[in-house]
Amino acid sequence: MSADSHALAPADHSPISGLAHDIRGGISNPILGMLLFIASEIMFFAGLFAAYFSTRANFVDANGVKEWPPSEFADILNPFSLILVATVILILSSVTLQMALWAIRRDDRTGFLRNMAFTFILGITFLLLQAYDYSLLFQEGLTMGSGPFGTTYFTLTGFHGAHVFGGVIMLGVVLYRGMSGQFSSRHHDAVEAASLYWHFVDVVWIVLFTILYFL
Amino acid sequence: MATHALRPAAPTYSRGRLYEWLTTTDHKKIGIMYVINSFVFFLIGGILALVVRTELAQPGLQFLSDESVYNQIFTMHATLMIFMFVIPMLAGLGNYAVPLMIGAPDMAFPRINALSLWMLPLAGILLVASFFTGGSAAAGWTSYPPLSLDGPLKSPGTGQDLWIVGLILIGTSSILGGINFLVTIFKMRAPGMTLFRMPIMVWTVLVTSVLVVMATPVITSALVMLFIDRNYGGRFFDPFGGGSAVLYQNIFWFYSHPAVYVMILPAMGVISEVLPVFSRKPLFGFKAFIFATAGIGALGFSVWAHHMFTTGSVFLPFFSLMTFLIAVPTGVKMFNWVFTLFRGQLTFSTPLIFAIGFLTMFLIGGINGAFSASVPVDFALHDTYWVVAHIHYVLFGGSVFGIFAGLYYWFPKMSGRMLDEGLGKIQFVLMFIGFNLTFFPMQMLGLAGMPRRIADYAADAGWNDWNMAATIGGFLIAASILPFIWNVFVSLRNGKIAGDDPWEGNTLEWATSSPPPPYNFDHLPEIRSERPVFDARHGRGAH
Amino acid sequence: MSPNPRKRPAPEALIAGLVVVILAALVIAVFLTGWGSSLYPPDAVTQQGRDVRGLYDIVFAFGLAIFILVEGLIVWSVLRYRRRPTDSDLPTQTHGNNIAEVIWTVIPTAIVLFLFVISWQTLNKVDAVSARPDIRIHAIAGQFQWQFEYLDQDGKKVATQLTPAYDTATGAGGMAVPVGRSVQVTLDSPDVIHAFYVPRFLFKRDVVPGQTNTFEFTVDASEAGQVFRGQCAELCGTGHRLMLFSVIALSPTAYDAWLNALIEKSNATPAPLPSGTVLNVTAEGIKFDTTTLDVPADSPFAIAFTNKDPAGVTHDIDIRDSNGTVVANEDTINGGTTTNYTINPLPAGTYTFFCSIHSNMTGTLTVK
Incomplete structure (x- = not known):
């Protein structure tokens, strides 16, 4: 982080000068930090998924029927609809982000910026599609308050959406910094970290989509 | 120590010391502010405990006319002590000590470190402010639903919501802190500081951080779901709306049992630094100790349901076995500590006295743990004062004694001055007697059948004497804090100048000046063992 | 390991x-003389409780032995190995001992495994x-x-006891059980989590809403005529401390008589309304539908x-x-039922009517 390099500027030959930098090579601080953050995020979603499966296993509707999704919402979650488009868009955004990463690794700043911009737009598109999908569900009467099914559905997708939102902000910052020329093949930890996070969000969605719509 | 600077030149402008402290990213200042912040909440939590003890001194509701107030008080006592005192206090000591001990100039992410710190007072203010918004959370620090859900006779007030938000903030602060510790420990060690030359304190912070990073987000998820249930018509934990009350307990304890180790492991780390220094011997069984620490951390994830033996919905034998097994690495540590003292040359400075207090009291708390692991015995003891005694023997007799050992041990490093030994010993004696007078009778009360969290009890239940004793003990503990505050206050101005290494320490923090310069070290001694400063003092041959 | 270079006096x-021997002797004496009985x-008064107590005694014996051993070692080390001004040389730098580590790993493991097996x-x-x-x-x-x-x-309800606590004065109330017979209790809650706890049974079980817990006990035959205190053990809100109940152990014949009386009481039709003033009061959502009454x-x-x-x-x-001063103390009724309370004449004044179970349910009764 910047404070360290600031500290070490005056005397690079000193006994402590090597400490802040990664003298042994290997993973850099921000990336290790991001990996650990993702580990903790995985545990957060694990808690939500545990609640989902527990709720689902215990669910019995008012007539004593054990059916999931409950009969009144049986047709509401059609995987081959708008949501599939959103899924494809999110997966595509991971691909373009990876292309941006490869581009900056070989110092291709134009390719980096182009792919980064694509990713950013795809991320926003996903959010808009999800918002639109929510509005459709609300119209059909599925809300947070409509029983365990609605609660778990909106909690899981909502927290995923919040993470996508956070990711889009992260991408926006990376894009902005990229446009002012802050990244190069030697210095692009922020891009690596943001891409790790975005891929994680993407994987969560794939798991979520599979579980909510197909299982 | 050489004094010429490797540090950046002092800035030419000056905005005063307060501004400097408020905006600092120096891990030492942040660590000290963690300690101060935690101590403030320790005092608040302690006053709440005195209110509880005063009410319980005699049968009848004399002091609090309204029982709902009583429920708020003990809920906030536990919440503040656990989340605003013990966990951040140990994080603060770790923040101060870990970079110094591994020879690093700072934490890996200094600005995130400052963020972690400043989230804490904010969360604390939210928690305490709930007293003024129509009552704080009152469903116990565990806040089991359905009691913690919205509804008449449940928890309709905003206090419970503020509690949830406050805890999520504290959890986020912990997670960021844990990540920071892990990256610092893995990436910023000085040359020669291999993993198995790291001081035990660093090891315990390492294992603690793994627990924090992996377990805290799980309670965040539980709290988030509770918030959704309370405010947005969610149905996770409402058994009459398709949810499950026990689900919350499972998720909650999946975090909160590891949290017990978050609260004790760094205190064990402090003890493991203090005992060798003051017995002039290395820690007995250094590697065994590390494996035991890691073992406790790993087992800690598989015992959560021993808090739920009486719910009738957990697989009892498995959790009983794992809980029993966790006694083994804990026992290994205990013997290693005792054999560190054995055949040493003991200097009874205040840190060592508190460390020995830790050993004697934590032993009782640990043995108590085996009773809870035995499911049928737990059927008798669960949710009685016996459990209250157990957790206080572990968390007060263990963690708090460890915290004071650490404060006395590192105060000279933090301030450059020694604390007064006489006042320190007065504090210890008062605290040790008060502690046992408070919590030993609680074991008898629990065995005699007094449930926890009751505001009043029948006069003919036979609990009067022990309750009075516990109340007197509680006030003795409170009295023991006064000499400490006075000691800090006086010693900061007039204390004996400490010098770099007043205790003949072993670890790297004693190789720099007291207080250390920004970015910590001008020179590092060679690191060839877990006691580099000892090696430098006595020559490698003495090791 | 080199031998200790200095001989200590x-x-x-x-x-x-x-000191160690005296302290250990003191601890043991405390238990032998019965002063330690509060530990x-x-x-126990049930068959199951005696099993728990037997187990407790074994766990306690191990705990006490370990306590004496380790505290003894600590006290010994603290008193014995004080640094003296003449100690300028370092003590022997013992880094550890693998055999010792194995010993204090294996023996505690064996102990806890033994405790686990007997607990199971x-x-x-x-x-x-x-x-x-x-x-x-x-x-x-x-x-x-x-x-x-x-x-x-067949699990069909024959009678309901709505007065959970035994009143020594009137002999009413409480959960009666026959001694020497197996009693199966199923637990349910309509609101939050409670816990069924009778200290003399050495047992408790949570009452979890949405889940029926079951346990069984048999009270010892020698306990006929005894009353045991029971209490809710899981925080359940502002009335937690008030959730008391009693378990009355009766001989089988006395129990049958008790149950028949209860059945009779349960089946009794509510007292007819007297002529004169009749007030209608409804409780719903833990609230009375009115807060003022006039008679x-x-x-x-x-x-x-x-x-x-x-x-x-x-x-x-x-x-x-x-x-x-409580001037009218009426029986509680269950949710979904109705009753008629007949209240004796009251002198003019302002009174408070309240639900004895929910302290928030109060109102003003004006008598004029």
């Missing part, structure tokens, strides 16, 4: 040894539930009152009381005068 070792649970065996006895118990009781814990439904062998002075009146809360949530209407 004997007196320190002697003093330390003496044991009370004597005891658990299987304590937790056993039979298909055909002698007596079935369905205990319902609502905020903040217990009620006990007595069931026949004429010095004449009897009646309250037709409806409890619209779900079954398990009990209410009543009691009346206290301005001094706090």
Whole structure:
């Protein structure tokens, strides 16, 4: 982080000068930090998924029927609809982000910026599609308050959406910094970290989509 | 120590010391502010405990006319002590000590470190402010639903919501802190500081951080779901709306049992630094100790349901076995500590006295743990004062004694001055007697059948004497804090100048000046063992 | 390991040894003389409780032995190995001993495995539930009152005890069980989590809403005529401390008489409403539908009381005068039922009517 390099500027030959930098090579601080953050995020979603499966296993509707999704919402979650488009868009955004990463690794700043911009737009598109999908569900009467099914559905997708939102902000910052020329093949930890996070969000969605719509 | 600077030149402008402290990213200042912040909440939590003890001194509701107030008080006592005192206090000591001990100039992410710190007072203010918004959370620090859900006779007030938000903030602060510790420990060690030359304190912070990073987000998820249930018509934990009350307990304890180790492991780390220094011997069984620490951390994830033996919905034998097994690495540590003292040359400075207090009291708390692991015995003891005694023997007799050992041990490093030994010993004696007078009778009360969290009890239940004793003990503990505050206050101005290494320490923090310069070290001694400063003092041959 | 280079004088070792022995002897003496009896649970009165107590004694013996051993070692080390001004050389730098580590890993492991096995065996006895118990009781814990439904062998309710605590003066109330018979209790809650706890049973079990917990016990034959205190053990809100109940152990014949009386009482039709003033009061959502009532002075009146809360949530209407003296103490009724309370004449004044179970349910009764 910047404070360290600031500290070490005056005397690079000193006994402590090597400490802040990664003298042994290997993973850099921000990336290790991001990996650990993702580990903790995985545990957060694990808690939500545990609640989902527990709720689902215990669910019995008012007539004593054990059916999931409950009969009144049986047709509401059609995987081959708008949501599939959103899924494809999110997966595509991971691909373009990876292309941006490869581009900056070989110092291709134009390719980096182009792919980064694509990713950013795809991320926003996903959010808009999800918002639109929510509005459709609300119209059909599925809300947070409509029983365990609605609660778990909106909690899981909502927290995923919040993470996508956070990711889009992260991408926006990376894009902005990229446009002012802050990244190069030697210095692009922020891009690596943001891409790790975005891929994680993407994987969560794939798991979520599979579980909510197909299982 | 050489004094010429490797540090950046002092800035030419000056905005005063307060501004400097408020905006600092120096891990030492942040660590000290963690300690101060935690101590403030320790005092608040302690006053709440005195209110509880005063009410319980005699049968009848004399002091609090309204029982709902009583429920708020003990809920906030536990919440503040656990989340605003013990966990951040140990994080603060770790923040101060870990970079110094591994020879690093700072934490890996200094600005995130400052963020972690400043989230804490904010969360604390939210928690305490709930007293003024129509009552704080009152469903116990565990806040089991359905009691913690919205509804008449449940928890309709905003206090419970503020509690949830406050805890999520504290959890986020912990997670960021844990990540920071892990990256610092893995990436910023000085040359020669291999993993198995790291001081035990660093090891315990390492294992603690793994627990924090992996377990805290799980309670965040539980709290988030509770918030959704309370405010947005969610149905996770409402058994009459398709949810499950026990689900919350499972998720909650999946975090909160590891949290017990978050609260004790760094205190064990402090003890493991203090005992060798003051017995002039290395820690007995250094590697065994590390494996035991890691073992406790790993087992800690598989015992959560021993808090739920009486719910009738957990697989009892498995959790009983794992809980029993966790006694083994804990026992290994205990013997290693005792054999560190054995055949040493003991200097009874205040840190060592508190460390020995830790050993004697934590032993009782640990043995108590085996009773809870035995499911049928737990059927008798669960949710009685016996459990209250157990957790206080572990968390007060263990963690708090460890915290004071650490404060006395590192105060000279933090301030450059020694604390007064006489006042320190007065504090210890008062605290040790008060502690046992408070919590030993609680074991008898629990065995005699007094449930926890009751505001009043029948006069003919036979609990009067022990309750009075516990109340007197509680006030003795409170009295023991006064000499400490006075000691800090006086010693900061007039204390004996400490010098770099007043205790003949072993670890790297004693190789720099007291207080250390920004970015910590001008020179590092060679690191060839877990006691580099000892090696430098006595020559490698003495090791 | 090199041998300790310096010989230490004997007196320190002697003093330390003496102190350790005296302290250990003191601890043991405390238990031998019975002063340590408060570190044991009370004597169990059920078959299952005695199993738990037997287990407790074993765990306690191990705990005490380990306590004496380790505290003894600590006290010994503290007294024996004090640094003296003449100690300028370092003590032997012992880094550890693998054999010792193995010993204090293996022996504690063996101990805890042993404790685990006997705990498991005891658990299987304590937790056993039979298909055909002698007596079935369905205990319902609502905020903040217990009620006990007595069931026949098919699980059909035959009587309900709405007064959970035994009153020594009147002999009413409490959950009666016959001694020497297996009693199976099923637990349900209409609101939050409670816990069924009788200290003398050395047992408790949570009452979890949405989940029926079951346990079984047999009270020892020698306990006939005894009353045991029971209490909710899981924080359940502002009335937690008030959730008391009693278990009355009766001989089988006395139990049958008791149950028949209860059945009769349960089947009794509510008292007819007297002529004169009749007030209608409904309780719903832990609230009365009115907070003010007016009646004429010095004449009897009646309250037709409806409890619209779900079954398990009990209410009543009691009346206290301005001094706090309770002038009418009526029986509680279960959710979904109605009753008629006949109140004796009251002198003019302002009174408070309240639900004895929910302190938030109050109102003003004006008598004029």
